Amino acid sequence: MRAPLRSPPGPGAGGHHVLFVLAECLPFAIALVVLVVELTPAHALYTGPLLVATPALAAVTLGPRGTLAAAGLAVCVSVVTATYNHAWGGRQVYTNLLALLLVSAAGVMTSRAVRTRRENELAQVRRIAEAAQEVLLRPVPARLGPVRAASMYLAAEKGAQIGGDLYDAVQTRYGIRLIVGDVRGKGLPAVRAAAVVLGAFRESVHYEDDLVEVVNHCGAALRRDAATASASLAGGDDALLEGFVTAVVAQIPDTLHVQIVNRGHPPPLLLRDGEARPLAPTVPLPPLGLEEFIGGPPGRTDSYPFAPGDRLLLHTDGVIEARDGHNAFFDLAGAMEALHDRTRQSFLEGLRGALLRHARGRLADDVAVVLVDRLD
Structure with a gap:
C-alpha cells in the first residue's frame, strides 16, 4: 500500500486507547482510594464493597496475572487497614475478607477463560488469514517456461498476513504474464x-x-466493484476514488524481450551484468480505477530487451520508500547490484535483510516483490 496515501486514524482511535488504559488502571486506583480513606479520618466511610470490586474489574481487562496482582493488592490493603484501625475483632472485617477472596478466585478463573477464548478466536482468524493469503498471494511458480521466478511479501503491520499489495505470475499461450500492484488505502477494503x-488478471490473461x-x-x-460499493454505501464519487490501484503488468514472450504496461506504479528494475536500471514507461499513465484521467488511447505496451542471464525485479513502493534513521530512502538498485551473484532465494533473503536493517526492523508500508531470471 502507498504509505503517503494511507487514511488517517479514525477520530475515536485515540479516545478508545485512553479509555482502555483508564480501565486497566481503575482496579489499582480503587485500592489506592480505599487505602487513603481507611488511613485518614475519613475511614468512617464504608469501603468494603469498593475493595471487593477490585479483582472483578481487573478480570475484564488485565488477564489472569493482572487479576491476581489486583487481588493480592486488595487483600494487602484489607489487612493493612484492618490492622491500622484495630478492626480485627469485628465480624464485618472477616466477611469482607472472605468476599474478597471469593471474588478474587472467581475473577482469576473468569479471566483465564476469557483469555483462552480470545486466543482460540485469534488462532481461527489467523488460520482464515493464512487461507486467504494462499488464495490471494500464493507464491509464484518456481519454473515458468524460459524463466525462473520467486516472490516475497512482508506485511508492515505486526501479525498481519495480507494487505493491499498484490502479485501473481501465470504461464499462458502468449507467454509468461506477471502483475504487481498496490492498493490505495488499507484494511478490508484494500x-x-x-x-x-x-481475479480479473487471472481470468483475462488466458484469452x-x-x-x-x-x-x-x-x-x-x-x-x-468500487461503484457497487459506493452505491450500497451511498458514498458517491469520493468513495469510487478510494479504490484505485497502481500496477505494473509484464509479459515475457518467446522472444528475448519483456513487454510492460505501467499504471502509475514504480518501474521494475532490470539487472544486467551487475548493473540495475529502471524500466520507466515512455508515457506515464494513471492508476487502475482512474481511467477517466487518460486523455488519449487507453495505454501502450513498452518493450525492453530481456536476454538470458538478465534478472527482472517487480516491486511495490514499500521497498523504495522505506526510510532509515536519517530519513533516507532504501537504495533498491544498489542492493540489487550488491546481491547480483546470488541465487533467487538467496537474493530475496539478502534483500529482506538489507531492507529490514535499513528500516531498523519497522516497515512503514507493505512490501511485495517478484523476481524473474531469464535462463534461455
Whole structure:
C-alpha cells in the first residue's frame, strides 16, 4: 500500500486507547482510594464493597496475572487497614475478607477463560488469514517456461498476513504474464480491491492477446466493484476514488524481450551484468480505477530487451520508500547490484535483510516483490 496515501486514524482511535488504559488502571486506583480513606479520618466511610470490586474489574481487562496482582493488592490493603484501625475483632472485617477472596478466585478463573477464548478466536482468524493469503498471494511458480521466478511479501503491520499489495505470475499461450500492484488505502477494503484486480488478471490473461486489454479488464473490474460499493454505501464519487490501484503488468514472450504496461506504479528494475536500471514507461499513465484521467488511447505496451542471464525485479513502493534513521530512502538498485551473484532465494533473503536493517526492523508500508531470471 502507498504509505503517503494511507487514511488517517479514525477520530475515536485515540479516545478508545485512553479509555482502555483508564480501565486497566481503575482496579489499582480503587485500592489506592480505599487505602487513603481507611488511613485518614475519613475511614468512617464504608469501603468494603469498593475493595471487593477490585479483582472483578481487573478480570475484564488485565488477564489472569493482572487479576491476581489486583487481588493480592486488595487483600494487602484489607489487612493493612484492618490492622491500622484495630478492626480485627469485628465480624464485618472477616466477611469482607472472605468476599474478597471469593471474588478474587472467581475473577482469576473468569479471566483465564476469557483469555483462552480470545486466543482460540485469534488462532481461527489467523488460520482464515493464512487461507486467504494462499488464495490471494500464493507464491509464484518456481519454473515458468524460459524463466525462473520467486516472490516475497512482508506485511508492515505486526501479525498481519495480507494487505493491499498484490502479485501473481501465470504461464499462458502468449507467454509468461506477471502483475504487481498496490492498493490505495488499507484494511478490508484494500484486501477486497486486491482480490478484485487479481481475479480479473487471472481470468483475462488466458484469452486476451493484447497486454493492454488485460490491464483494461483489471481496471474495469475495479471500477465496477468500487461503484457497487459506493452505491450500497451511498458514498458517491469520493468513495469510487478510494479504490484505485497502481500496477505494473509484464509479459515475457518467446522472444528475448519483456513487454510492460505501467499504471502509475514504480518501474521494475532490470539487472544486467551487475548493473540495475529502471524500466520507466515512455508515457506515464494513471492508476487502475482512474481511467477517466487518460486523455488519449487507453495505454501502450513498452518493450525492453530481456536476454538470458538478465534478472527482472517487480516491486511495490514499500521497498523504495522505506526510510532509515536519517530519513533516507532504501537504495533498491544498489542492493540489487550488491546481491547480483546470488541465487533467487538467496537474493530475496539478502534483500529482506538489507531492507529490514535499513528500516531498523519497522516497515512503514507493505512490501511485495517478484523476481524473474531469464535462463534461455
